[in-house]
Amino acid sequence: MLDGMGMLEGIGMLDGMTRFEGTGQGGGATPPPSPIGWGGPGGRGPGGVAGGVVAVSVGVGGVLGGVVVAGAVAAGPPSAAELCWLHAAAPTPTRSRAIETDVRWNMARDYHVAVAMKAPRGFSRDAARSHGDRRSENVLVHGENLDAMRRLLRAGFAGRFRCVYVDPPFNSGRRFAEYDDASTPAEWLSMMRERLQAARELLSDHGAIFVEIDDTELGPLLGVMDDVYGRDQRISTITVVRSAATGHKAHNRGPVNVTDFVLVYARDRKGWRCHQLTREREGYDAAYGTWLENPADACVGWRFTPLGSKARAVLGKTATRPDIERFAVDHAEHVVRFAQPRYEAVSRKAQALIDRSRREPGRVLRLKRAPRKDLLLRGGNRVLFLADKVATIGGRRLLVEPLTNLWDDVPFQGIAREGGARFVRNKKPEKLLARVLALSTDPGDWVLDPFLGSGTTAAVAHKMGRRWVGIEQGDHLDGLCVPRLRRVVDGVDATGVTQAYDWRGGGGFHVWT
Numbered sequence: 001m002l003d004g005m006g007m008l009e010g011i012g013m014l015d016g017m018t019r020f021e022g023t024g025q026g027g028g029a030t031p032p033p034s035p036i037g038w039g040g041p042g043g044r045g046p047g048g049v050a051g052g053v054v055a056v057s058v059g060v061g062g063v064l065g066g067v068v069v070a071g072a073v074a075a076g077p078p079s080a081a082e083l084c085w086l087h088a089a090a091p092t093p094t095r096s097r098a099i100e101t102d103v104r105w106n107m108a109r110d111y112h113v114a115v116a117m118k119a120p121r122g123f124s125r126d127a128a129r130s131h132g133d134r135r136s137e138n139v140l141v142h143g144e145n146l147d148a149m150r151r152l153l154r155a156g157f158a159g160r161f162r163c164v165y166v167d168p169p170f171n172s173g174r175r176f177a178e179y180d181d182a183s184t185p186a187e188w189l190s191m192m193r194e195r196l197q198a199a200r201e202l203l204s205d206h207g208a209i210f211v212e213i214d215d216t217e218l219g220p221l222l223g224v225m226d227d228v229y230g231r232d233q234r235i236s237t238i239t240v241v242r243s244a245a246t247g248h249k250a251h252n253r254g255p256v257n258v259t260d261f262v263l264v265y266a267r268d269r270k271g272w273r274c275h276q277l278t279r280e281r282e283g284y285d286a287a288y289g290t291w292l293e294n295p296a297d298a299c300v301g302w303r304f305t306p307l308g309s310k311a312r313a314v315l316g317k318t319a320t321r322p323d324i325e326r327f328a329v330d331h332a333e334h335v336v337r338f339a340q341p342r343y344e345a346v347s348r349k350a351q352a353l354i355d356r357s358r359r360e361p362g363r364v365l366r367l368k369r370a371p372r373k374d375l376l377l378r379g380g381n382r383v384l385f386l387a388d389k390v391a392t393i394g395g396r397r398l399l400v401e402p403l404t405n406l407w408d409d410v411p412f413q414g415i416a417r418e419g420g421a422r423f424v425r426n427k428k429p430e431k432l433l434a435r436v437l438a439l440s441t442d443p444g445d446w447v448l449d450p451f452l453g454s455g456t457t458a459a460v461a462h463k464m465g466r467r468w469v470g471i472e473q474g475d476h477l478d479g480l481c482v483p484r485l486r487r488v489v490d491g492v493d494a495t496g497v498t499q500a501y502d503w504r505g506g507g508g509f510h511v512w513t
């Protein structure tokens with residue numbers, strides 16, 4: 001019903017006790033004088049993102065649409081009430097779609113009512129700079145981050161974020177076009193201490209904070225992290241190789257600085273939920289040089305030949321070393337190596353089997369050790385499979401190894417165009433943030449970056465299906481972050497990790513001040 005009569009009804013419970021009701025009627029070009037009347041505490045509906053679940057049924061043109069959603073309804077000016085989603089009880093996508101077609105459309109046309117997530121108390125939503133799906137929960141805060149984090153805490157965001165990534169000014173002594181990076185060491189440290197404390201309150205019990213830094217303030221930062229988060233909460237100090245020793249750097253006195261560090265602390269180490277990641281391994285481990293003919297048979301009957309002979313029999317006599325290595329990776333279930341077990345570190349049962357295996361070198365013996373992998377022994381040596389070192393990434397089988405605290409495989413070169421945001425010297429690679437988020441979060445989790453810069457964390461979180469809040473005080477929020485994130489939402493940013501996460505656009509974000 002576009003221009004005819006409309007009716008809206010709402011009933012609901014908030015926090016299990018506050019009841020509100022409302023009806024509205026209107027039609028044609030004239031909006032109703034007061035489309036929705038609310039009951040509730042003080043006679044008004046809940047503002048912003050109050051907790052609780054509300055059921056709203058909507059009828060248009062006298063016909064009850066029967067749409068029932070979980071959400072909160074907030075009263076606004078008479079002709080601009082807003083339907084707000086709760087964080088905890090956000091509707092499922094199906095329900096969201098129902099609301100979009102059945103409610104937003106009709107409400108907007110018949111009642112001039114907007115449906116959007118409203119900024120909580122303490123923030124105002126800037127509609128002109130917000131973009132995309134208005135039900136989205138992602139937020140760009142344009143403001144000073146200590147003040148913004150304190151306002152987020154008051155607005156109910158405490159304990160919400162599974163990952164906080166902090167990439168502060170490194171106190172390099174430089175003055176960049178976008179911000180000043182020259183404080184006294186004491187000023188810098190006190191600035192960081194306050195912000196790290198606020199960030200800690202925002203972290204969830206399963207969460208962790210990642211703070212990037214170079215060696216200028218590394219020592220003092222470690223000290224303050226230990227103070228604020230606790231030494232016991234240290235997870236790792238990751239070394240990130242950000243450049244090579246080329247150009248003018250090679251003429252510096254002493255060793256050339258080519259690294260950043262990322263300090264990782266948990267809110268509660270025991271409760272931290274993370275993922276075991278692997279990374280692509282460079283170079284083939286030549287120890288994997290034996291071909292197992294019949295891995296599907298019982299291990300006592302396994303037959304082995306040299307990998308090279310098998311590969312040449314299949315590929316031809318002219319097969320090169322790289323050909324053989326590729327063949328091995330493609331048939332990794334057949335490729336093994338033999339390795340000495342650490343006799344003193346294994347169980348009595350395992351020791352007994354090792355002894356027996358030495359006495360019976362021609363047979364492969366197996367010890368089941370669920371949930372660990374079976375122990376396989378031949379001639380007293382362990383039989384290790386190349387398949388355990390191979391993963392399929394992007395449809396290709398690749399050699400991988402466990403992720404360590406040395407990250408030398410994330411190129412910082414060639415990122416100038418990432419996200420279409422030029423932020424010389426300070427921008428971080430999307431791949432770096434993708435690794436941080438893959439390690440520490442799952443889809444739907446909340447991610448916070450209080451020093452957003454050009455918007456890298458938000459762009460990557462968006463592409464990876466995480467919910468995010470980014471805070472930036474500089475004017476480059478409008479020059480860099482907003483346009484970058486609009487492109488991500490619109491699905492026209494083909495750079496960075498777009499392809500790796502098969503990102504095609506969608507969602508949206510709000511700008512709060």
Ligand SMILES: C[S@@+](CC[C@H](N)C(=O)[O-])C[C@H]1O[C@@H](n2cnc3c(N)ncnc32)[C@H](O)[C@@H]1O
Pocket residue numbers: 143144145146167168169170178179423426427428429450451452453454455456457471472473474
């Ligand atoms: C090193 S840059 C972050 C770069 C970012 N990781 C990226 O990839 O683009 C630090 C940013 O923090 C911002 N900043 C510094 N102090 C701030 C504060 N107190 N509140 C909000 N933003 C701040 C600066 O304007 C700058 O954009």
